[in-house]
Amino acid sequence: MIRNIFAVAAILFLTNCKSSKNKEVAEKNTATSEQKVNANSTEKPNTVKTEVAIEPTPAKEEKTSASPKLQIDSTIYSLVVSFYSIGSGIDFNVAKEYNQMLNSYTTAEGLLLDFDKVSWGREGETDFCIRLNSFSKKEKEIFLEKSQEILKKTERVHTKENASCRQKRPR
Secondary structure (H helix, E strand, O other), rough: OOOHHHHHHHHHHHHHHHHHHHHHHHHHHHHOOOOOOOOOOOOOOOEEEEEEEEOOOOOOOOOOOOOOOOOOOOOOEEEEEEOOOOOOOHHHHHHHOOOOHHHHHHHHHHHOEEEEEEEEEOOOEEEEEOOOOOHHHHHHHHHHHHHHHHOOOOOEEEEEEEEEEEOOOOO
8 A cells, every 4th residue: 555655746746846847847938939029119110029949950861971871781792602401511622612702712812701600500511701892894704703613612512792701609
């Protein structure tokens, strides 16, 4: 019973504070907008007195300098190659060959290849997350052809374009 009384008292107190705050804001807005005229002033008798209530303007939203279409999402990769296992481990020979191709691609083609290697499974499951944003269309096609030449040697691989990379397995 006492808890209920305290709860009701708290609710009444909070609503009273809120309504008095709203009253103060309304009075302040009206007082600043009124045009006070002194009775002893040298005013023309045909002057019309008006009262205008000024409502507060809503806050303006901040505009970003770049449009969303121009921003590149840093969590999306152009190509994600996943070596997976079905109980007997990944195809380590193909994964090693693919890793060597990625490491030597920068020097062989003269292009900077940005990729991350993420190990996520207990049997050697690994993702190669590759960004090709700086490549031209032709350079991307050449890279994808070279990748397919190596990856077609195994059935235990998935490739995804414009996908996010999974997180590393906790140790």
